[in-house]
Amino acid sequence: QVQLVESGGGVVQAGGSLRLSCAASERTSRNAMGWFRQAPGKEREFVSSIRWSGGNILYSDSVKGRFTISRDGAKNAVILQMNSLKPEDTAVYYCAAGRPILSTMREPRGYDLWGQGTQVTVSS
Numbered sequence: 001q002v003q004l005v006e007s008g009g010g011v012v013q014a015g016g017s018l019r020l021s022c023a024a025s026e027r028t029s030r031n032a033m034g035w036f037r038q039a040p041g042k043e044r045e046f047v048s049s050i051r052w053s054g055g056n057i058l059y060s061d062s063v064k065g066r067f068t069i070s071r072d073g074a075k076n077a078v079i080l081q082m083n084s085l086k087p088e089d090t091a092v093y094y095c096a097a098g099r100p101i102l103s104t105m106r107e108p109r110g111y112d113l114w115g116q117g118t119q120v121t122v123s124s
Contacts, residue, residue, distance in 0.1 A: 002028045002113060006095050009118030016122070017083045022095030022115055024076040030097040032056070033071065033078040034111055037091035037120075046106040047093070048080060058105055063089075085122045092117040 008020040022033065034049035048059045048069040057069060068081040078095060094117045100110025 002026055004095050004097060004113060004115035006093065006115040006118040009093060009120045011121045011123065012085055014085060014087055014122055014124050016085050018085065018120060020080040020082065020093055020118060022078045024097065027076055028097060030113065031099055032097070032105060034096045034105065035069065035080050035093060036096060036108060037093045039091040044094070044108055049105045050078065056102060056105060087122045087124045089120060090122050091120060093120050
């Protein structure tokens with residue numbers, strides 16, 4: 001069974017950077033990967049997504065211009081480079097894989113495989 005394993009979370013000061021990685025344990029027929037985050041007491045929200053082909057790169061308005069998503073086909077991995085981090089970026093970050101249509105790429109229901117999550121804490 002395919003599993004997703006996230007890494008790269010941690011504690012950073014505001015203005016700093018972190019790089020999250022999500023690796024699939026094996027190749028999957030799922031054609032898109034997404035990053036979501038969930039802060040305490042809040043709903044899970046969309047951060048970014050990408051097709052394995054490299055197309056349909058999407059970002060939420062709150063991270064656009066600061067975060068960059070990319071994929072490494074050789075490693076079955078997706079990378080989220082997070083720069084200029086803010087305290088409001090603090091959350092558990094989850095990667096997900098699925099076969100979403102374009103209209104559902106920003107929604108959790110577009111993905112059927114999830115990682116365990118990694119904590120990102122940005123101090124002010």
